[in-house]
Amino acid sequence: MSRHPELLIPASSLEVLKTAVIFGADAVYIGGEAFGLRAKAKNFSTEEMRKGIQFAHEHGVKVYVTANILAHNDDLAGVREYFEELKEIKPDALIIADPGVFEIAKEICPEIERHISTQANNTNYATYNFWYKQGASRVVSARELSMEELKELRANIPEDLEIETFIHGAMCISYSGRCLLSNYFTGRDANRGACTHPCRWKYAVVEEKRPGEYLPVYENERGTYIFNSKDLCMIEHIPELIDAGIDSLKIEGRMKTALYVATVARTYRKAIDDYKKDPKLYEQNMPWYKEQISNCTYRQFTTGFFFGKPDETTQIYDSNTYNKEYTYLGIVGEIKDGLCRIEQRNKFSVGETIEIMKPDGRNIEAEVLRILNEEGKEQESAPHSKQLLYVELSEIPDVYDILRRKEEESK
Template sequence: MRHPELLIPAGSLEVLKIAVIYGADAVYIGGEAFGLRAKAKNFSREEMREGIDFAHARGVKVYVTANILAHNSDLAGAKQYFEELKEVGPDALIISDPGIFAIAREVLPEMEIHISTQANNTNYGTYLFWHGLGAKRVVSARELSLQEIREIRDHIPEDLEIETFVHGAMCISYSGRCLLSNYLTGRDANQGACTHPCRWKYALMEETRPGEYMPVIENDRGTFIFNSKDLCMIEHLPDLLDAGVDSLKVEGRMKTALYAATVARTYRKALDDLAESREKYQENLEWYKQEIGKCTFREFTTGFFYGKPGTEAQIYGNSTYVKNYTFLGIAEQTDESGRLLLMQRNKFSVGERIELMKPDGRNLEVTVHSITDLDGNSQESAPHARQMVWVDLGAEAERFDILRREE
């Protein structure tokens, strides 16, 4: 059995650190240019250096996205950007555009290059093409079945790695190459500025009756005709490993630290159990499913892995997430009395029962005994967004523990 890498997204330095602590083998991030998540916080050069140092000190790799579909005006800047990355030292670049690939090979000849899913990698001929140019890894198109991935593995060299999305949002367009955002808003999804119009509610208007909007309804279920469910393969990891996948990729560079921690910890536990035995993995399936449901999601599907999805892979009634837990904060440090310091992310109050989420898999139910501001003043609640407060939970707390509340 293969022992795959667990690859977690990080849209900020805080999320990178949480992903590392909660079980990632590797983290992928975007710089301030050339990535496909322009609305993410992304990383300055200094933050990228700090994040890479933090990850490397704990044996975790960091990959940097440069996977836009480039225009002429992007090429000169790409060369300068890659020159800057020499000093920062990521473990690999994620690229989709052949022109950007060529520049990266010229500027960073020793750097690993991974071919993004944006390059529409749907057959072993494509994998062999990129391998011949020096790529170390190819990210499979999301439209591939497990049978197709297994066939690719059978036709490519063992040292060419297959990376596959296993969890997160599904794009309505082929391998994420979408023109809808650009057409409707002028913001190009292929340049990192997607406005996600696939999640919008649509109506129908007949040409000769302008202003008369008719709802688009399928069997009275709703009007969100492009709104796909989220991918989740936590119950099917043996099939992915048997197909020859080397890296299990989670989508979500726009997501919170709570999301990164929840997904990373759950998949880490599942992979470790599976490495020990398939029986142990099967015994703990209910725990994995319960835990993965504690982060925000839009119902789950297995995507294309077991055949082309039908109408059951869409959500017609609304575009909202299922949200079972609220993120309250991350323990940034503790004092001699056992209190923890955190930045408030959502309101909580003295006397509330909340959950302390730990990297080792434990969830401790605790009570908020006291809240104190940095000047030593007691508070009955923490209502001010991003306020730094000391919190006494009457329980063992450590740096990077996460506070969350069940809704």
């Protein structure tokens, strides 16, 4: 059966959730203030979660809430309280990794669907069938699976058990993300939401009889980042993903900005829709998809495990930094008397040319004509992060449009 896959987008805040919804998500996954694996993300308060779910549902978009820590004994009472709150808020599903947490969810809010997180190491169809028997409606595949393994998996599980697969974003060096490095080095447990990303650090070798003498692991004159993977990108392989029977195409990035989310959501939305409309249209528009996807921050791209085991070309050895084409300036909150209200994210000035990024795929250049603060006083630039401003542009944007600036050095 040919599926029309769901596009599942991450959101770190209410603002980013709204962006994901407007820019093409079928579903959004978010975290509350506890029991998810992105403790450093902004995350949602109970009230923000309520507002986000309401906004998404008004636009026909689902919301899934992560509760995918590997729980310790002292977490369990809090998990119960949390699920009691979620029962009232009514998200569309919970994303869970721990069997004990799964059982608590089944007891307290059985009406909310339960999805099994990739943290549960879901690498075979027997595991999928096990979770199906426990009452799970969806299982997130391990990133270590190939396309052929996913096809075999689909053929050996119930038709109504959904497969969710990561198709874009950061890759964890540890198996299915179950990393111990962060806890070992810093005491912050990646499996309880506090990862410090030591896989992105620069390392050297120390010989035990020569303490303090750091021997570089050379790849070039700058050293090496030996655990640093390229980012996953499957924009060129939508047909294979659909043919494999994937139900949900998942984007990684629950700590990303609204600009990143808008860029990735808009690009994959168009790619999926184009392919379903006409495969030739999808092929024809491939240069546009690739150009757009490179407009957000990324680390160079790989297809991960989908077409075989990664080799040395999937690692980045000389840097842990992102490539950056555009700078995020803000989201248009409202339009009044020709002025758009934004909460500034990066500095910009009167006279600059910026871009208005629209959900329909258009990018419109506009000159910044005026910048006013909340008191209505004009200013030449906007240097203060998160300052509320009223901006006049040479082109009038719409609410929820993204304002961004192309960086000269990236040209």
